[in-house]
Amino acid sequence: MPIRMKDIAKDLNVSVGTVSKVLRGHADISLETRERVLRRVKELNYRPNLTARSLVTGRTYMVGLVVPDLLHPFFAQIAEGVARRVHPKGYNVVLFPSNEDAELEVEGIESLLTHRVDGLVLASTLGPTQCDVFRRIDEQKVPYVLVDREIPGLQANFVGTDNERVGVLVTEHLIQRGNRRIAHIRGPELSTASGRLTGYVNTMSRFGLPIRSGYIVNAAVTDVRGEEYGFRGMQQLLAVDPRPDAVFCYNDLIAYGALQAALRAGIKVPGDISFIGVSNLPYSEMLRVPLSTVDQDSQAIGDRAAKLLLRRMESNNSFRPTRIFVPARLIVRDSSALCPGAEEASHAAWEAMQSRV
Amino acid sequence: MPIRMKDIAKDLNVSVGTVSKVLRGHADISLETRERVLRRVKELNYRPNLTARSLVTGRTYMVGLVVPDLLHPFFAQIAEGVARRVHPKGYNVVLFPSNEDAELEVEGIESLLTHRVDGLVLASTLGPTQCDVFRRIDEQKVPYVLVDREIPGLQANFVGTDNERVGVLVTEHLIQRGNRRIAHIRGPELSTASGRLTGYVNTMSRFGLPIRSGYIVNAAVTDVRGEEYGFRGMQQLLAVDPRPDAVFCYNDLIAYGALQAALRAGIKVPGDISFIGVSNLPYSEMLRVPLSTVDQDSQAIGDRAAKLLLRRMESNNSFRPTRIFVPARLIVRDSSALCPGAEEASHAAWEAMQSRV
């Protein structure tokens, strides 16, 4: 029923090969034939059958994209970034939301491989002990780029945030604002959480500040239900003595939950306790207390990942893996604002710290 | 380089056809052959070439999904709903974010058709004058389902919200809470906005309430930058005399912008003016003033759309278009709470209205 090259060829008394060449802009076709073919293509609204083309060229012009959770604007934005970058090059994006579930993710990747995608962008939930899939991807010679989450021990292309840097940025900010008893509600067992934790720990020690017992709260098994988890985490922190004067939260959702717990306990924010998250969710600014955070520029992460993937797909030689860090930037809002009057004190303290380092 | 059926056949001294049948679970294969084949398939980690299969079967096992904006959780959730429903059936989802741009959307649909998707789910930005693409989809005999937005005059499968009902629900709620001077900040030229508007207008007139001049604000050309638009819209409303005592906003983002404008003007919410939006964005509850809204159950919309599409794809006879409305539900939060003391007054007024109708 759909129109084929054969139909056009017959109509025009040319060969199929000629039509094929015209459609792909080959030079060795007379102007006249070319125009006749193109006219007929327009008239019939002909669309080449990409599956047939793929069968012979071995390329599908599809890239697979696996994300844990589209509802998280961070990943939605990565998806948009990837799509915007690859569409002009003629690629389509096959989306697989893994729901933060390792088994489902593996199934998804297998399914994408069976569909013969030309490349993969993966925000993976998998840990270092679950890397068999990546071997299988390599076997098929399908290039892939990890985004956001790196997998320790896996040599792979990566585009994302320097999470240790994030931890440093945030902790320095809190210290500079005069906080000394800084706690951390950490995230799940992923490179993102461990990086942020490391940055925090290192910075605290660099400034000679103690991390008291109970100041690192850890209960998140996964990346979902962050708000609830932040709420409970903060309840734990409120029971610690001495009480923290600032809480660095793994992400904005956790920070929001923690903030809630604090407000409900009658604590003033800012003033008594400062809060800061990571992600810069679109609504973090609209909250009861606008939330300080770190913006990771997720659209750029998607864009860079796609760019890197395109390079890998276009050239068939294999390079060694590339790591790209997209700069993150601190966004200071009310939740970590200075307590009134604390400015000079804080400034002096900061100076002292700096010289001490 | 990748393994083919031919390789397996040769290894086992059987024919390619036999292997093919085993892989698709045909009954007429001896147990022994079946097991030998399956063992070898496992050993070699063989993956059938779906592009080759598609070429002969004419089915790609891909569905196209066009959404205006993934960052809007409403559409992200639709995407997840679609994906969850079709994956178990072996389909993959090809995603195309149109960025709320009609021209881009058409390109996207064309691209999906060229990739030979078996069906389409479309949250379309197109208006009644831009329906040529749909004709072209029909020509290719590709079934499609519109979601969220209907196109006047286009006979097509549809899954979404009954927006007129939403308008009624919201307006009745505001009236019941004692508001009389109810204004509306409407949305862009889409079925969603006109439905909500109609529901509002009808309900006001049903209760004998006037819609004063200037009470319907309209400036949104598109669905983006809602917050800013809501802010400006509210500024207009603040200049109207008499000032509204409630504002029904096309969606949550607009409501949030409007709320901001009101608070900034020193107005008490709730108390002086009530606000309500539509969408139930995940953060609407966390706002400075938790926002009343209407939940549309977007995941269910995606799910039902995919279900309907699957039915259409599995059977090759064409049915007449189906329209499915997924029930929406009012969520009352602080922004439209009753003013203290207004309860009895309001109740009496409501009774009076009801009997009057």
Place this chain on the structure above:
DNA sequence: TTGAAAGCGTTACCAA
């Protein structure tokens, strides 16, 4: 500049 023909990796049909 054009045409003919051989593949690409499957499925599907018909014989054996």
Place this chain on the structure above:
DNA sequence: TTGGTAACGCTTTCAA
């Protein structure tokens, strides 16, 4: 229960 063979709609190579 199996094998052989002709499609499927394109690209690509080689000859004309």
